[in-house]
Amino acid sequence: MAGTGQNVLKYTAADKLRYVETVLRYIETHLPDELNPEIIAERHYISLSRLYRDFYACTGHSIKEYVRKRRISNACEKIKCSNTPLAVIANGSGYETRQAFHKQFKSTVGMTPFEYKQADTFFYFYPFAAGDVSIAVKVGAETIPDCTTTRFYDSCLTGIEDKAIASLGEITGRVFGRNGKQIGNRLCYEVMTEREGTSKTDLYATCVVNYNEPEINDGWNYLYNIWLSASMFEESGNAYFEEFIFQNGKPGRLAGRQTKFATRPRKLKLYLPVKKRKMEQHITIATVPEMSFIIAREQGYNAERKASEKVMTFLQEHHPLLVRNAQKFYVSAYGDICECGMECGGGFKLSNESGLEIVSIPAGQYAVLPDDRLGDMRMGGAKMDLWLHNNSIAHENEPVFAVYETNNGKYDAENISMKLYKRLKFDKNG
Numbered sequence: 001m002a003g004t005g006q007n008v009l010k011y012t013a014a015d016k017l018r019y020v021e022t023v024l025r026y027i028e029t030h031l032p033d034e035l036n037p038e039i040i041a042e043r044h045y046i047s048l049s050r051l052y053r054d055f056y057a058c059t060g061h062s063i064k065e066y067v068r069k070r071r072i073s074n075a076c077e078k079i080k081c082s083n084t085p086l087a088v089i090a091n092g093s094g095y096e097t098r099q100a101f102h103k104q105f106k107s108t109v110g111m112t113p114f115e116y117k118q119a120d121t122f123f124y125f126y127p128f129a130a131g132d133v134s135i136a137v138k139v140g141a142e143t144i145p146d147c148t149t150t151r152f153y154d155s156c157l158t159g160i161e162d163k164a165i166a167s168l169g170e171i172t173g174r175v176f177g178r179n180g181k182q183i184g185n186r187l188c189y190e191v192m193t194e195r196e197g198t199s200k201t202d203l204y205a206t207c208v209v210n211y212n213e214p215e216i217n218d219g220w221n222y223l224y225n226i227w228l229s230a231s232m233f234e235e236s237g238n239a240y241f242e243e244f245i246f247q248n249g250k251p252g253r254l255a256g257r258q259t260k261f262a263t264r265p266r267k268l269k270l271y272l273p274v275k276k277r278k279m280e281q282h283i284t285i286a287t288v289p290e291m292s293f294i295i296a297r298e299q300g301y302n303a304e305r306k307a308s309e310k311v312m313t314f315l316q317e318h319h320p321l322l323v324r325n326a327q328k329f330y331v332s333a334y335g336d337i338c339e340c341g342m343e344c345g346g347g348f349k350l351s352n353e354s355g356l357e358i359v360s361i362p363a364g365q366y367a368v369l370p371d372d373r374l375g376d377m378r379m380g381g382a383k384m385d386l387w388l389h390n391n392s393i394a395h396e397n398e399p400v401f402a403v404y405e406t407n408n409g410k411y412d413a414e415n416i417s418m419k420l421y422k423r424l425k426f427d428k429n430g
Helices: 013-029 037-043 048-059 063-081 086-092 098-109 113-118 160-166 213-230 303-318 320-324 377-390
Strands: 121-123 138-144 147-154 175-179 187-194 200-210 233-235 241-245 267-276 282-288 291-299 328-334 337-343 357-361 364-371 401-406 416-423
Touching: 013 037, 013 048, 013 063, 037 048, 037 063, 048 063, 063 086, 063 098, 063 113, 063 121, 086 098, 098 113, 138 267, 147 160, 160 175, 160 187, 200 213, 213 233, 213 267, 291 303, 291 328, 303 320, 303 328, 303 337, 328 377, 364 377, 377 416
Parallel strands: none
Antiparallel strands: 121 282, 138 200, 147 187, 175 187, 175 241, 200 267, 233 267, 241 267, 282 364, 291 337, 291 357, 328 337, 328 401, 364 416, 401 416
């Protein structure tokens, strides 16, 4: 971090994760106590500004926001699962008065402690696991120039970004890109090049990755399925994109503004448009009617894609009307196995030669968690299992499953909702 002469100590990403993990453990064991950021910074031999910056980059939360939500989350468990007086819960959550606790609780959960105790909804803010952090994420205002969009189509996804850029020839200014809409078997990549015009400033979560396929995929997966899930943000509804960074360190430029791209990009900066989450997700206990799905089961690499393609290929050939009217889709993942399917109704029959099967979801009570990210359901499933354990709620020894439901027959993100389900063993009224 600092030094004299030749003995300069470099502050590495590993150093950051190591001390942030220590801070997280310290917070978890001192939630009832005073947790002043200045004291935490001093105790961990770090400047306050460094603590704020690194904690935010690793967790997606300010340190004060994180402490507040962890305290309220622990209070929620006591309110639901014990008869502990509210004054005792408030004091044990770090609040000196019931009034201060009441105000903070309603601001975070969306209802009063009494309303929460009576409701069939559960709030839980999960402790952040520093071991899940793989990339530093920055959240802030980013200014993006006005751009011209050019669409490039190819039958192969690998290397499509390079081909798209090369097809443009001479390019000036910054260069951005993103996956476009596929037409038939032709995949699309959109290249956006800077032009004269009005720039636009918005809030983004960003990270920088090396320019190779595995790291790019890992970067987007981390942003969507790990960081966003644990952060205080949600997607804003605007489209994601990525910016090409070349060898001289200037995004989208080589030696000058009128230079052809003579070398491949060195890195990519990933932009995920976000906004502060208005409400935390709540788990609800609900009575769910019986559902039936025709599914395929696959194992190993790309199991979800292979299973979904197997179902769609069979149904398009043998039951095209079912595909046309489909509204609900099923996904369940456990180990390296993935099941994917489409709702088919209770009377649907399959031939033995189909290679598919019908899964019937029995009617009953389920823990239900809405998920607005439409990403990797394993993260949500792990959270639901942790919540069930912490609240001592009996449940069946079955994997969590997801149901995607379309609205108005449209399949874009704005018209698809996703819910995670776990079957319970108890009657909430009993």
